[in-house]
Amino acid sequence: MPESLPTEKRLMPLLIPKDMPPFPEIAFIGAGRLASGLAMALSVRGIPVLAVASRSTGSARSLAARSPGCRVMEAQQAVDAANLVFVTVPDDAIAGIAAQLHWRAGMAVVHCSGATELDALAPVAAAGARVGGFHPLQTFTDPEAALASLSGCTISVEAEPPLLDTLQQLAAAIGCRSIRLPAGCRARYHASGGYASQFVNVLLREATDIWKTFGISEADAVSALLPLLKGTIASIESAGVAQGMPGPVSRGDVGTVKRHVEGLAEIRNAAGDEALDLYCELARRTIALAVERGSLGADKAEELRKILTQG
């Protein structure tokens, strides 16, 4: 697995397959948030982006302005000019683009969707081109922020060699690790990302709803809880998911968990649900991790399960 770059500007050598030129001639179709960040990251690492096409020329021009040498073209022109095309349109538009344009044998076409299987590119494969997936596990908003946040993140790649090698090397060249995704797992792979992403927002909203019941605003609650969240992340980084888990369940503090249950019994969250329901569900899941961590014995685990089982 390629390691992340020690410095932003360092260039990794690209192991380009024999039947491809030294740098793949790259084009983007779709010039939105991901394409703008990725194109800029490639350009900064000295990997030229030859062409861009998008629904509106404004988006395409804006991407081209950040990638020296990149020309705005019609989609078919961009495909004809490139030997590696990134289809970076919204997920639901990928199959349409694949069906609409003419592809050729020997070229490669990849999409960047986490949840879309490669069969969305079936017309491309039928034309004899190689197909792949290149999904950065990162959030892209504006290109400059993407450039900073890409370094050290993971890109999930799916392709057969030699395209696989090219994609792994491109990932390494922009400072990312890569993992290989097997076919057929994308829906659940992408769904799982929510647990390290938007569900953290949901959990923080749940917590701040509780703080509101004793008069503390969401802003103040978030300021107070973020350092705790960062500490948890640091602990996971150093010790792992089970060993790095804090909290009363992991300590086997049955009395504290009992007080939590009593304290939450009367509270409803923003969705109108009882705050206790989610707490109990999560705390029950915590028991297995605490047992794995070796800090919770079978007796206390059973006691906790009883306290946390409603109705």
Ligand SMILES: NC(=O)c1ccc[n+]([C@@H]2O[C@H](COP(=O)([O-])OP(=O)(O)OC[C@H]3O[C@@H](n4cnc5c(N)ncnc54)[C@H](OP(=O)(O)O)[C@@H]3O)[C@@H](O)[C@H]2O)c1
């Ligand atoms: N943003 C992220 O954080 C992120 C992270 C990982 C993966 N991805 C994946 O990256 C892909 C793009 O996502 P995004 O967030 O960059 O979307 P986005 O910001 O909405 O950009 C999509 C771009 O595609 C263009 N477009 C839409 N339909 C088109 C068509 N039929 N032909 C040509 N261009 C078309 C849009 O056109 P105009 O602007 O020209 O109107 C826009 O520039 C998706 O597959 C997504 O799952 C995104």
